Amino acid sequence: MTAILGIESSCDETAAAVIVDGSRMLSSVVASQISIHRKYGGVVPELASREHLRQIVPVVREALLQANLGFKDLDAIGVTHGPGLVGALLVGITYGKTLAATLGIPLVPVNHLEGHVHAVFLEAAQAGRVPELPAVCLIVSGGHTVIYEVREASGGTGLFAYRRLGGTRDDAAGEAYDKVAKLLALGYPGGPMLDRLAAKASGAPPIRFGPTKMKGNAFDFSFSGLKTAVLYHLREHPEYAEEIHLRNEALERGERSLEQLLPLCSPQTLALIREFQDAVVRDLLERTVSAAESVGAGSVLVSGGVAANSALRAAFEVRGKSMGTATYFPSRALSTDNAAMIAAAAYSRFRAGIFADASLNADPALALA
Ligand code: KG4
Numbered sequence: 468m469t470a471i472l473g474i475e476s477s478c479d480e481t482a483a484a485v486i487v488d489g490s491r492m493l494s495s496v497v498a499s500q501i502s503i504h505r506k507y508g509g510v511v512p513e514l515a516s517r518e519h520l521r522q523i524v525p526v527v528r529e530a531l532l533q534a535n536l537g538f539k540d541l542d543a544i545g546v547t548h549g550p551g552l553v554g555a556l557l558v559g560i561t562y563g564k565t566l567a568a569t570l571g572i573p574l575v576p577v578n579h580l581e582g583h584v585h586a587v588f589l590e591a592a593q594a595g596r597v598p599e600l601p602a603v604c605l606i607v608s609g610g611h612t613v614i615y616e617v618r619e620a621s622g623g624t625g626l627f628a629y630r631r632l633g634g635t636r637d638d639a640a641g642e643a644y645d646k647v648a649k650l651l652a653l654g655y656p657g658g659p660m661l662d663r664l665a666a667k668a669s670g671a672p673p674i675r676f677g678p679t680k681m682k683g684n685a686f687d688f689s690f691s692g693l694k695t696a697v698l699y700h701l702r703e704h705p706e707y708a709e710e711i712h713l714r715n716e717a718l719e720r721g722e723r724s725l726e727q728l729l730p731l732c733s734p735q736t737l738a739l740i741r742e743f744q745d746a747v748v749r750d751l752l753e754r755t756v757s758a759a760e761s762v763g764a765g766s767v768l769v770s771g772g773v774a775a776n777s778a779l780r781a782a783f784e785v786r787g788k789s790m791g792t793a794t795y796f797p798s799r800a801l802s803t804d805n806a807a808m809i810a811a812a813a814y815s816r817f818r819a820g821i822f823a824d825a826s827l828n829a830d831p832a833l834a835l836a
């Protein structure tokens with residue numbers, strides 16, 4: 468039995484989790500900083516580092532408590548060393564290094580993106596399933612929108628090998644959600660609210676977004692044009708101004724629930740949100756499916772914060788069925804940033820003997836492939 472403590476602090480979630488043998492989840496604790504960054508409409512790096520410092524010790528303690536284990540029961544520590552915010556990453560790395568040295572156990576460096584891939588395998592393992600390789604994995608969050616081919620690495624190490632097939636040339640999909648929500652005065656982060664409001668839309672959209680044409684790599688994405696199209700549409704139609712003003716006032720009063728914001732949205736706004744979401748989902752689906760076909764993928768994996776989106780899940784599931792290709796998502800809790808995925812990714816690296824020494828540093832632009 469191998470018990471690994473995972474530590475994640477790359478962005479605005481301080482997280483710790485204990486995973487046994489790479490697949491049995493004993494605990495997964497996430498302290499979100501959303502309430503701190505909300506008033507700035509995005510993650511403020513200095514505040515994120517400071518909050519990680521405050522949270523790291525209690526979060527790790529809670530993860531061990533929930534797992535009913537002590538520090539001495541741990542066999543290794545897996546820690547995210549990139550990509551992400553350098554100051555935020557350093558908190559987890561420094562804590563992980565110190566703890567590993569004190570306990571005399573290995574420290575396993577984990578790429579955050581590999582964590583998102585492993586979130587899918589971890590979730591599948593809970594149901595006794597193993598996604599067929601080669602797979603294509605779409606990682607779609609506030610910081611990333613990228614498609615990888617996932618294969619078994621040569622040499623029988625049990626590690627995965629990755630090939631980057633495409634990715635966003637500008638904004639990540641989650642970033643586009645957040646920016647459009649900001650334009651419409653619908654709070655931060657915008658994804659979950661737009662997801663729920665889109666489901667309330669009926670009637671024709673006030674604008675249609677055609678498919679984004681990409682020169683060069685057909686598996687690349689671009690979402691900034693979509694955001695700009697929404698911006699221009701709002702500017703050209705002054706009738707949106709009044710409701711945006713009212714929603715901004717509601718947000719200032721701390722009223723940010725669906726029940727509070729829905730009555731302040733006109734049918735036109737709801738239809739606009741649905742059209743935006745349809746355009747994002749269509750693009751993510753079509754490019755990922757084409758990528759899967761091009762490599763003859765046995766399964767399609769979708770991970771990252773935006774993988775929590777209901778329309779995205781439904782669209783991938785329907786297409787997966789019609790293509791006869793299994794589609795895998797993590798649970799919503801494992802889709803957004805967490806440390807269970809880091810501990811799961813650390814397990815295969817632990818078995819392959821990939822350990823970090825005291826020189827391990829944060830790598831804000833760490834690539835997976
Ligand atoms: O993976 P994550 O927790 O953090 C990183 O960005 O790495 O993802 C957060 C992003 C935010 O942009 C948020 O708006 C988006 O995921 N998101 C969603 C949904 N839930 C979270 N976007 C669309 N629909 C959702 N249900």
Ligand code: ZN
Nearest residue numbers: 579608771804
């Ligand atoms: Zn992430």
